[in-house]
Amino acid sequence: MIEPQSSASVLDALTQIRATDPPTHGGRVLSYVYDHGRPELDELAARAATMFLPVNGLDPTTFASVAVLERELVAFTRAVLHGDETVVGSVTSGGTESCLLAVKSARDRWVAAHQGDPEAGMPHLVLPSTAHPAFRKAAHYLGLTRTDVPVDPSTGAVDAQAMLSAVGESTALVVLSAPNYPFGTMDPIAEVAPALAERDVPLHVDACVGGWLLPWWPGQEQVWDFAVPGVTSISTDLHKYGYAPKGASVVLYRGRDRHRAQYYATTEWPGYPVVNPTVLGSRSATSLAAAWAVTRALGTSGYAELVQQTAHATAAVRKALSGISGLSVVGRPAAALLAVAADPDRAPAHQVDPFALVDAVRRRGFLLQAQPAFRQEDGTTLPRTAHLTLTPVTDHVTRDLVAALRAGADEVRGLSPRPPDPDLVGRVAADGLPDEMAPVLATLEAMDSTAAPEALVGLLASVIDPDVVFGTSGRGEGAGPPGDR
Numbered sequence: 001m002i003e004p005q006s007s008a009s010v011l012d013a014l015t016q017i018r019a020t021d022p023p024t025h026g027g028r029v030l031s032y033v034y035d036h037g038r039p040e041l042d043e044l045a046a047r048a049a050t051m052f053l054p055v056n057g058l059d060p061t062t063f064a065s066v067a068v069l070e071r072e073l074v075a076f077t078r079a080v081l082h083g084d085e086t087v088v089g090s091v092t093s094g095g096t097e098s099c100l101l102a103v104k105s106a107r108d109r110w111v112a113a114h115q116g117d118p119e120a121g122m123p124h125l126v127l128p129s130t131a132h133p134a135f136r137k138a139a140h141y142l143g144l145t146r147t148d149v150p151v152d153p154s155t156g157a158v159d160a161q162a163m164l165s166a167v168g169e170s171t172a173l174v175v176l177s178a179p180n181y182p183f184g185t186m187d188p189i190a191e192v193a194p195a196l197a198e199r200d201v202p203l204h205v206d207a208c209v210g211g212w213l214l215p216w217w218p219g220q221e222q223v224w225d226f227a228v229p230g231v232t233s234i235s236t237d238l239h240k241y242g243y244a245p246k247g248a249s250v251v252l253y254r255g256r257d258r259h260r261a262q263y264y265a266t267t268e269w270p271g272y273p274v275v276n277p278t279v280l281g282s283r284s285a286t287s288l289a290a291a292w293a294v295t296r297a298l299g300t301s302g303y304a305e306l307v308q309q310t311a312h313a314t315a316a317v318r319k320a321l322s323g324i325s326g327l328s329v330v331g332r333p334a335a336a337l338l339a340v341a342a343d344p345d346r347a348p349a350h351q352v353d354p355f356a357l358v359d360a361v362r363r364r365g366f367l368l369q370a371q372p373a374f375r376q377e378d379g380t381t382l383p384r385t386a387h388l389t390l391t392p393v394t395d396h397v398t399r400d401l402v403a404a405l406r407a408g409a410d411e412v413r414g415l416s417p418r419p420p421d422p423d424l425v426g427r428v429a430a431d432g433l434p435d436e437m438a439p440v441l442a443t444l445e446a447m448d449s450t451a452a453p454e455a456l457v458g459l460l461a462s463v464i465d466p467d468v469v470f471g472t473s474g475r476g477e478g479a480g481p482p483g484d485r
């Protein structure tokens with residue numbers, strides 16, 4: 001039973017619950033959040049979302065407002081990504097859904113084209129190992145086989161020829177990123193696209209993180225979007241560098257048939273005729289309205305300004321990183337995402353372990369993202385890294401961030417990396433996550449590809465299990481970094 005409470009006490013409780021989160025504003029969290037640093041935009045997004053709270057996005061013929069907003073967002077996104085009038089698409093709930101739908105469209109078209117061919121086998125997806133896990137998830141959900149093409153461990157770059165060699169008769173879709181998330185480096189889109197077009201194999205460009213950044217990034221000269229013939233679909237997230245609140249992304253297709261293959265429609269039940277463009281049925285229009293409002297308020301020049309600010313901050317951080325010995329940036333990041341590894345040209349006594357760096361920088365009030373080492377199909381290993389996603393507000397805290405990176409690196413330089421600890425999984429289940437994450441990450445890194453997902457699922461499921469009191473000791477209230485909440 002739940003006793004009814006006054007609105008004031010409900011809101012009070014929510015405020016207290018929220019206070020345990022790390023700060024979503026102010027540039028202290030260098031992943032997950034994309035802060036434009038303009039409070040009036042947050043206010044606008046909140047008002048737009050409130051206006052659309054009662055609307056059901058399930059049926060844009062009933063709620064015509066939903067169709068207007070979606071059509072206009074698609075048109076704006078298409079213009080930014082150099083799509084002509086043959087490019088159409090949908091607004092989705094996020095990058096994962098955009099990627100999933102692009103795979104679904106390609107799979108259904110491949111299956112239709114191979115109908116009645118007993119030799120056809122299963123549809124096949126080709127992607128670099130740096131591609132977002134949303135595509136592995138899509139292959140898993142939708143029944144495609146996969147080839148993960150290894151990238152160069154020192155640069156994070158995938159070779160165009162290696163991608164093309166993995167393409168075969170049953171390839172339903174090839175995926176490349178602009179840029180990839182782990183290292184922020186670009187894939188060879190302009191090199192791969194023409195050869196795929198010749199073979200009539202579709203190419204999806206995952207610009208979930210880059211789509212609202214690269215068009216204005218200073219010095220960005222690579223062509224990667226619909227300007228490249230052979231690019232057949234693109235995903236780009238409004239809730240990242242589009243600065244919309246979470247729950248908004250766009251997937252675009254060259255050709256209306258590709259877009260239509262994304263839909264699911266049926267009349268095989270006694271209820272209303274069903275037509276779902278995306279995964280959900282009833283869906284909120286709040287994120288759509290908020291995203292529409294933010295893009296209108298910023299306009300093209302607003303995005304250009306925010307990108308300038310982000311690029312300014314990125315240049316400062318990269319310059320500082322190049323002066324910190326024992327660390328090195330992986331490859332050539334194209335924009336505001338980058339990863340630092342232990343400098344392979346230094347002796348261990350002078351190296352900075354990225355996991356130790358993440359903990360040391362966290363104690364100084366900034367949250368970097370630890371990325372475990374990864375063994376590729378060809379036996380090569382991508383290094384463990386600390387990932388930074390820089391945003392416009394980074395520009396306000398560059399000095400503090402650089403100081404934290406320098407001091408953090410100085411503190412841990414030469415320390416030997418923490419070893420994996422087989423007892424840790426049990427301890428985390430009982431006590432919650434410790435403040436020091438390096439041993440946890442080292443343990444996860446050492447697990448095989450069956451044990452690691454099991455441990456992760458166990459952890460995440462127990463976090464929300466009503467019958468498990470998770471993490472009563474360890475990381476608790478007030479353990480997060482200081483700053484604006």
Ligand SMILES: *Cc1c(COP(=O)(O)O)cnc(C)c1O
Pocket residue numbers: 094095096097099132134177179180181206207208209237249
């Ligand atoms: C964020 C991201 C995704 C997935 O997006 P979600 O919005 O987190 O579902 C896909 N690809 C890349 C490159 C991304 O950065």
